Structures are given as structure tokens and as C-alpha cells.
């Protein structure tokens with residue numbers, strides 16, 4: 814499959830200028846960060862519920878909803894996927910416990 818998360822991020826960016834009645838993404842942007850954050854939170858809860866009590870197909874669908882809304886949230890705050898991937902790549906040089914300790918918390 815050649816579809817990348819970056820492709821969806823680009824579609825979402827393009828929809829910022831679309832007509833809200835035709836584009837769900839645009840309607841999210843019109844609601845601003847409060848609406849986008851609320852939707853992301855709802856999708857996160859739905860993903861947790863699916864992980865604990867639903868089948869693989871349902872969980873896959875909830876994860877897709879969650880990733881889509883995360884990308885909308887990132888676009889709304891001008892956080893690029895590239896920057897996040899660079900942050901994750903930087904963390905690959907140490908364990909999760911070391912990463913946590915570097916934030917000032919106990920491992």
C-alpha cells in the first residue's frame with residue numbers, strides 16, 4: 814500500500830479552504846481548537862472502549878478515526894507530522910525509561 818499518513822495530512826491541509834457544507838474537515842476547523850480537541854478526546858475514549866471490549870475491525874475503525882482527528886488537531890496548531898516524526902526518531906536512541914527520566918520524572 815502506498816498511502817502514507819503524510820498524504821492524509823496533506824488532504825486535511827487542503828480542506829482548510831474548502832466549503833464547510835461539503836467538507837467535514839473544514840467544519841471541524843470552523844469549530845476551532847475547542848471543537849477539534851473535544852472530537853479528538855471523544856475518539857480517544859472510543860478507542861479505549863474498543864480496545865477493551867470490541868473486535869479487531871471495530872478497533873481498527875476507531876484507531877483510524879483517532880489518527881484522522883489527531884492530524885486535524887496538529888494542522889490546527891501548525892504542528893507538522895515531519896516534526897513529530899523527528900522527535901520520535903530522536904527518542905529511538907534511548908529507552909522509554911531513560912526518556913521519561915529526562916523529563917524529570919522517576920522511571
Ligand SMILES: N=c1c2ncn([C@@H]3O[C@H](COP(=O)(O)OP(=O)(O)OP(=O)(O)O)[C@@H](O)[C@H]3O)c2ncn1[C@@H]1O[C@H](COP(=O)(O)O)[C@@H](O)[C@H]1O
Pocket residue numbers: 821824825828835836837838839852877878881
Ligand atoms: N479519514 C477521514 C475521517 N475519519 C473519520 N472521519 C469523520 O469523523 C467523524 C467521526 O465522528 P463520529 O464517529 O463522532 O461521527 P459524527 O457523529 O458524524 O461526528 P460529529 O457530528 O459529532 O462531529 C465522522 O463524521 C467521520 O466521517 C473522517 N472524515 C474525513 N476523513 C478524510 O478526510 C478527507 C476529507 O474529508 P472531507 O473534509 O469531509 O472532504 C476524506 O477524504 C478522508 O480521507
